[in-house]
Amino acid sequence: MSSSAMDAIVELVELSESMRQAASLLADDDPSDDAAPRRPSTFLNAVALGNVGSGKSAVLNSLIGHPVLPTGENGATRAPIVVDLQRDPGLSTKSIVLQIDSKSQQVSSSALRHSLQDRLSKATGPGRSRTDEIYLKLRTSTAPPLKLIDLPGIDQRVIDDSTINEFAGHNDAILIVVIPAMQAPEVASSRALKLARDIDPEGTRTIGVLSKIDQAASDAKTVACVQAILSNKGPRTAAEIEWVALIGQSVAIASAQSGSVGSENSLETAWRAEAESLKSILTTAPQNKLGRIALVDTIAKQIRKRMKVRLPNLLTGLQGKSQVVKDELARLGESMVQSPEGTRAVALELCREFEDKFLAHVTSGEGSGWKIVASFEGKFPDRIKQLPLDRHFDLNNVKRIVLEADGYQPYLISPEKGLKSLIKGVLEMAKEPSRLCVEEVHRVLLDIVNATANGTPGLGRYPPFKREIITIASNALDTFKSDAKKMVVALVDMERAFVPPQHFIRLVQRRMERQRREEEVKTKSSKKAQDAEQAMMNKVSLLRLCLSKLSRQKTNPISKIKIPKRDLICRLLVLAAK
Template sequence: TKSIVLQIDSKPQAVSASALRRSLQERLSKISSKSSDEIYLKLKTSTAPPLKLIDLPGVEKGNLDDSLSQYVQHNDAILLVVIPAAQAPEVSAAKALRIAKEYDGECTRTIGVISKVDQASADPKVLAACQALLLGQGPRSSADIPWVALIGQSVSIASAQSGSVGSDNSLETAWRAESESLKSILTGAPQTKLGRSALVETLAHQIRSRMKIRLPSLLSGLQGKSQVVQDELVRLGESMVSSSEGTRALALELCREFEDKFLQHIMTGEGSGWKVVASFEGNFPDRIKQLPLDRHFDINNVKRIVLEADGYQPYLISPEKGLRSLIKTVLEMAKEPSRLCVDEVHRVLLDIVTASANATPGLGRYPPFKREVVTIATTALESFKNDAKKMVVALVDMERVFVPPQHFIRLVQRRMERQRREEEIKTRSSKKAVDAEQSLLNRSASPQTGSTSKSLKDGKQDKDAKEGPALKTAGPEGEITAGYILKKSSKTNGWSKKWFVLNEKTAKLGYTNKQEERNFRGVINLEVPIEHSKLNLDVIGYLII
């Protein structure tokens, strides 16, 4: 639509495009060319965000340095750097470009405009500089900025071609004429950067880019406001339905929500739900362990109960009557821990009721109904607590009254199984001792001299020929004697226990550190003269341990 509402001095009025142009020209013509005051133009439409255009004609003269930052520091502000075509060769020295680079170093919201190209059409140097800017081949400070070329008399050109300055289509005609004129002047420049149509397209592209950047934050803000509104509605409460059936349905729905929250606390352990399990698995077993069971199952107390119950001639198989009496007495002590467990669970459930009511959003909207639900649940839990106490007492009494015979049979079976395991352990231990002794005898029957080993036949005398508990004899005629002897070391001047083997036939005495070793560490020849060996068999006998 071409309908435009112009608001001047707070008085809106519908105007056409041509009327708007003439009104702007009349108002701008009254402003002195030497004035440095800002010129504001605000555009609003129902299909696009509002735009505020601010012209700062005094920037080049330095009159607006103090107030300039309040306009250009905003991220949503698009900077239009307008350079006359005659200054294109020296664009790097333009103050407006330096200000734009200062506030927009990445050139993401800056657009360059080369104006009055028609007035410099006779200067090839200027035209070449303009084409370089449009092609992005200008100085480094201007290479990242999109540039658009304009002429200064587009409306006059359109009027000369169409002859209808006052028509509504004069602006569109002027823009088309401007583009055609620029094509003839800047033959090497891109056509998408010529004329006011290209400027409008470039501005629209920048606005869309800025909107895409701002869109996530805008959506986040809207969601935040929506949450605030929902929280306020929850705080104020929804309107109750008018009919009794609707009220009943709403109450039942809130009760179901409360029930779901209550079961969630119980099943998942949320809040205080874990304390229910802790009562059964922790506190209750601890109380049972603290009962004086050792005093009741003391052997003297058991004997006394058996004598009192069965007399001095009890049953031949088992004093069952006395043991039954003992079990009944002990089970009676379990009633009090059971009641305490019920009380503890009851207190935990009361806390869960309060927590579930607070965690139900629907009940929060109706405080009176919430208090009523908590009261009803508390009353029901009180009734359940009384029933639970009666139930646990009845369960204990059932165990006390009926002690099955299988209980005593299992006791006897466990005792017999324990005795069998103990006997097996003793048998294995004695067998190991016998095997070790036999291995010792077999080891003693295998003497060695130097590096030569000789196998001897086992005889009946290797079991009987013993001179003492520390000596072992072997060989057909008992000529081999083995045992531990203390040997004095020449290095340490101390005594150490060694395993010696004496062969009377060969007159040699060998020794090892341990009985299990297969090779002798040393061999003493007993046939050498006494004065050389310094060894006396009587002395050896005294050293045997």
């Protein structure tokens, strides 16, 4: 790569990092906080789009400077491959360092290529409709510090619109549309170009690459079409973007890696040779659009354009943020915050604001505050109900516990020891639900602390101070959690210890008293029934006696009364019933 192109890329990397930090400040993030999630910048992303066999992987290999990505029929890209490049000038042009987490390992391009081929073949086996991306992080001295994304051919089934949008839909990612030179006459109908137009209607981040120029060298019509496109004289849809011509199968890389040139600068020399070969084929094409060096310069140019588009909005946001800070300083008093006493006063005011919001969450149920009540009134009782009490009060288990507590037969006289052991065992089971309740409330309080800190406007203006408050509050909650666990266990132990014999005696006495009352009620009701039955029997006996006497008398004293005998008997029965 030419030194001017490398200098431009390095400057763009530094500018991209500055813009990322500015965006973090606008979002009230702390750009110096390594633990905070970083907002990824997509200015340095380059996504290759094209059909199967268009030469996408070969173009990206040319950018990398090593034939890392599989090419050809057996190396068709069947899953998104993300190559995160970092430039290390201390390495030789033939060295590649693979980084996995914090470890580094020097590898060869052929080993990486074969490994990728194996992973692609396994990832797209039978029954697999969509594959995850393959991520590589490489350090070389030959590649620009870009993130290259090699997507599967857009005419394959393994890729869909959602996958394309996931990588190419970012507003600042560079789109590299790769079209074989033999298809240059039909460039207006290229599906890859139409897709890029849909994603980037203005064409401000799209680059066209005409690959495999060497395969079209003998076709004069195709060469003429290629030269017209490079001169911006092609179809309107193609004339609105920048175009570069490359030799398809990375001949320059292959010759350099084989050592045919022989020097440490062999790769640089090979790229120049590629450009000279292209000049001999495309005699009327612009010289600054031929070869790998031209591609890097064009990518840097497009990245710079995207940054120029983004900078005005970013600067406007920073100016607005600066005005907010100035207004806040004016409200607090600039002289106040320029002294240690003033700084302490501001810190105390922010702490008070944080405390008020935290208490509002806890007391009113705002935010996640309602989860605290739900833990005590919902989940804790449910855990208590799920305790295996049936197994504990199983008859065999009760016998075992009573025998262990009282020995053989003393429980017939003094059963409180066995009962006490039973209750102690049940209360011991309540310790684990109590601890889980403490853990759950602790997690809710940690969420409330973070939500309160993020919802306190004053703390958002001082990210390091906000982070320190969250740390202090979290540490305090950890201490409270340990104390609370000890306290709930102590409360359970107190309940287990306070089970006096009088408690069981009163239980037995109350049970016996209840049984006595029930028996008295039964006795009273049965006695009333017996008395009523006896009275009825007495009356019936009296009636029978009267009737028998009347029947034995020859002269009936009441025969003179003219009352039918049936009516007389009925009246006697009524009198007997009364």
